[in-house]
Amino acid sequence: MAKLHEKVIRLLRPHLRDMHDALDDLPGGRVCGVIVSSSFNSMDHQKRQDRLHAIFKRGLTPAELSAVGAIAALTPAEASVKAM
Amino acid sequence: MLDLSYRPNVLYLASIERMAAARRMIDDKPYDYVLASYLARLAVEAIFQALAREGGTAHDARHSLSKWLSKCPSPLHDALKGLAEWNLLVAVWDNGIRYLSFDGLVGYLRKNGYGYGKKGGVQSLVRQVTIDLVDAAETVHKKGLAIWLSSTRR
Numbered sequence: 243m244a245k246l247h248e249k250v251i252r253l254l255r256p257h258l259r260d261m262h263d264a265l266d267d268l269p270g271g272r273v274c275g276v277i278v279s280s281s282f283n284s285m286d287h288q289k290r291q292d293r294l295h296a297i298f299k300r301g302l303t304p305a306e307l308s309a310v311g312a313i314a315a316l317t318p319a320e321a322s323v324k325a326m
Numbered sequence: 327m328l329d330l331s332y333r334p335n336v337l338y339l340a341s342i343e344r345m346a347a348a349r350r351m352i353d354d355k356p357y358d359y360v361l362a363s364y365l366a367r368l369a370v371e372a373i374f375q376a377l378a379r380e381g382g383t384a385h386d387a388r389h390s391l392s393k394w395l396s397k398c399p400s401p402l403h404d405a406l407k408g409l410a411e412w413n414l415l416v417a418v419w420d421n422g423i424r425y426l427s428f429d430g431l432v433g434y435l436r437k438n439g440y441g442y443g444k445k446g447g448v449q450s451l452v453r454q455v456t457i458d459l460v461d462a463a464e465t466v467h468k469k470g471l472a473i474w475l476s477s478t479r480r
Binding site (some may be wrong): 272 | 409
């Protein structure tokens with residue numbers, strides 16, 4: 243796991259219940275992917291993104307913030323329920 | 327046999343056609359919400375694949391949108407960062423949707439937590455979620471098209 247990936251997880255864990263890390267490490271140290279948490283259960287999609295951004299803005303440097311790519315925030319049901 | 331389907335330009339054009347077809351499935355009767363959901367997401371996957379293939383990534387048969395995004399150029403990551411539409415697309419879409427009947431789609435959406443507390447019958451619930459999904463896919467698709475067009479104009 244890359245350094246930024248570790249820091250992102252460390253930052254998120256205290257704020258998100260039952261957090262599951264499905265992030266990917268990209269070339270150049272970037273991070274993107276999926277975060278799963280029951281804390282997102284009652285939130286719409288914009289609110290989830292705002293929540294992630296607020297946590298990142300407080301804990302990451304501007305350079306680290308720009309190296310965090312698109313992260314989808316899913317509920318446990320969204321991450322586990324399959325159509326087939 | 328020459329396989330054209332993995333060529334970036336073919337994928338780019340296919341993505342535009344799939345998105346237009348998805349829109350027709352919710353705009354014109356008889357509506358087909360399963361097909362609309364499937365086509366909209368396929369359009370996004372196709373433009374992501376075009377971008378990834380243009381960047382030298384080998385073909386990959388998996389259908390995870392976030393995995394395909396990880397193979398795309400960084401301007402696309404920047405364009406999708408913080409976007410509610412990207413979140414919705416990853417949350418709602420599943421590759422198995424294409425095998426579902428209308429009733430199956432209802433069950434799938436309910437298990438995912440969509441539709442509770444909304445007014446109206448099953449038809450209006452599925453219609454609204456599908457419109458939201460297609461709108462979200464179109465927003466993401468347009469971001470992909472913009473990156474494609476800027477990268478191929480060089």
